[in-house]
Amino acid sequence: MNNEKIVVPGEPVCVIEEFTPKTGVVINSNGSVSSIYVGKPLFDFKRREVSITPVKNVETIRKGDYVVAEVKHVHERVAIASILGKIPTGPLKYPRTAVVLSRREKSIEDALGVGDILVGLVINTKNGMVTVDISPYNCGVLLSKCNTCGRILVKKVKELYCQRCRKTEKRKTLIDYGNTNKLLNYVGFAK
Numbered sequence: 001m002n003n004e005k006i007v008v009p010g011e012p013v014c015v016i017e018e019f020t021p022k023t024g025v026v027i028n029s030n031g032s033v034s035s036i037y038v039g040k041p042l043f044d045f046k047r048r049e050v051s052i053t054p055v056k057n058v059e060t061i062r063k064g065d066y067v068v069a070e071v072k073h074v075h076e077r078v079a080i081a082s083i084l085g086k087i088p089t090g091p092l093k094y095p096r097t098a099v100v101l102s103r104r105e106k107s108i109e110d111a112l113g114v115g116d117i118l119v120g121l122v123i124n125t126k127n128g129m130v131t132v133d134i135s136p137y138n139c140g141v142l143l144s145k146c147n148t149c150g151r152i153l154v155k156k157v158k159e160l161y162c163q164r165c166r167k168t169e170k171r172k173t174l175i176d177y178g179n180t181n182k183l184l185n186y187v188g189f190a191k
């Protein structure tokens with residue numbers, strides 16, 4: 001569990017079977033537990049309890065911002081990513097969860113993969129949930145690793161290629177794909 005993670009009001013933090021809700025949380029009708037603050041979830045693994053500590057001065061993410069995010073899960077139409085930094089201001093103090101979609105590609109699975117670092121445009125922040133689109137020309141995957149061997153994939157015209165496994169993967173890449181100096185500027189480190 002990432003203790004530095006920030007949740008927003010309404011964002012599920014766990015289900016009631018996992019942790020007993022203490023402070024700063026509400027129980028939803030489906031059995032999920034969500035935050036009532038912008039805050040940090042604290043999981044007490046011994047007592048099986050969850051609380052949220054409110055956090056002040058969380059960097060605001062607005063519609064129209066460009067962000068750098070790491071892909072955590074990929075579903076058919078959307079992906080879930082952790083926002084690491086804003087362009088051009090740099091790393092966020094607390095990573096934020098975002099829903100990533102592509103308004104052009106039919107399937108997000110053809111555009112990115114788990115572990116990818118992407119640049120996206122914030123198109124919505126309704127109810128504190130950030131939605132990021134990677135379809136603009138200046139958005140897409142900045143760095144991607146082979147999901148078999150972990151080697152950084154190289155760009156080949158329209159696809160990415162693992163030189164060790166000799167396989168290609170489909171991605172929507174940025175023009176400056178693989179530019180780790182840029183990544184360093186955006187999020188303070190290269191993965």
Ligand SMILES: [Zn+2]
Binds near residue numbers: 148166
């Ligand atoms: Zn490989």
